[in-house]
Amino acid sequence: LTADQQALLDQFTASLPTLVAQTPEADRAKHTAFCTSACLQRYLRAHKWQLDRAQTGLTKTLQWRSEYRPDEITPAEIESEAVRGKMYPNGYDLFGRSVIYMRQRLNHTSDAKMQMRYLVFTLERAVQMLPDGLTDGPACPESLSLLIDCEGWSMSTGVPLSTARETLTILGSHYPERLGHAFVVNAPWLFWTFFKIVSPFVDPVTRRKINFVDLKTQHDLPLLQFNDMEKVIRPSSSTEADPTPTSPSEIWTNLRNHFSDDYLEASESGRFNFQYNHEHTW
Structure with a gap:
């Protein structure tokens, strides 16, 4: 300081x-x-x-x-939201951030209040997985990575606008500086169109933390060199808006700049053969 x-x-x-x-x-x-x-x-x-x-x-x-009372939400209270494995913390990225996997296609409930409490419960668990306090190193142990798998996303299965707005409010207001990066994987063209519309209204600092991933082509993207890693670890904090990209190919991200293959789930092209088993996990 x-x-x-x-x-x-x-x-x-x-x-x-x-x-x-x-x-x-x-x-x-x-x-x-x-x-x-x-x-x-x-x-x-x-x-x-x-x-x-x-x-x-x-x-x-x-x-x-x-x-x-986010710290008092019990597993029993929100278990009905968790049974299909639509969201859970699992492991860490290369920089020590705990990772939350999100798969909206597995959502099977419609109670917005309980969905939000499940989100907060998951955030609290992910924060508990982080080291306590600050370090002087580059690992950013205070922040989280969100891996959002959009396979099967549509206007009918996607998160309602009101829920998305409340999610951003809770993250920004009550978990400030906790978002390290968000990775949007398997986003269909409809999602990209929606993102282009809302992108200008997203806080510029938050916008720089949102990364799009094309699993089919990411191996063609270069791996960052050591001297470029600071861009990954700490995105620019400038409040000036970046130009809105005209296509997702302009902002494709290689997950291997952020994750080890050994700790990235196989469904996201890693080597970690993890399958959510509710009975075992819960």
Whole structure:
């Protein structure tokens, strides 16, 4: 941290008792434990090191955690959402991020409230898989990778717009700086058309973390050299919008710049022969 950033972090830390005091008394101990130095730095980074905005964002998260109680969602509560293996954390990418696999085609429920609680449950589990605290190395152990398999995606099977909006709100507001990369695999042309429409409205920093993968051609894409890995580890934080790509071929990503074949599931062209077995997993 720079001297100015450290000063802001110190002020943020000093304000914690006041922020936590705005939550129910029964929750204050766990909220204090939640607000580690790493947590405060994530909120400061997410809010461009503007202390007042970071304090407001954290206050809203603490209030949300008191009301939604994400840490108290039990496996039994959301098991009906999990039986087909549509979403689960499994392993790590090359940079130490825990990976969440998502397959919307396996969705078999329609209760939006329970679907959202299952998402939050999965996020909480994936965060628990990460190392505690910050390191000085390049592994970004605080963030997650989402591997979104869109095979079978259509307007009828895709996530409703309201659910997508709520998902982005929860990720951005209550899990800031947790998204390392999102990989969209097997996206049909209809999805690409939809993405081009919404892309200009997505936060530029988040947009740079979204990668498209064509499993049929990715082996033709070059592997990054060591000196280029910083682009993969830490996407640009510029708030200026990138030009909207005109075709997916402009932004194809080689998964092997992010995953080891040995730890990437075979369904995504890796060598890890993992099959979700609910009875065993749960």
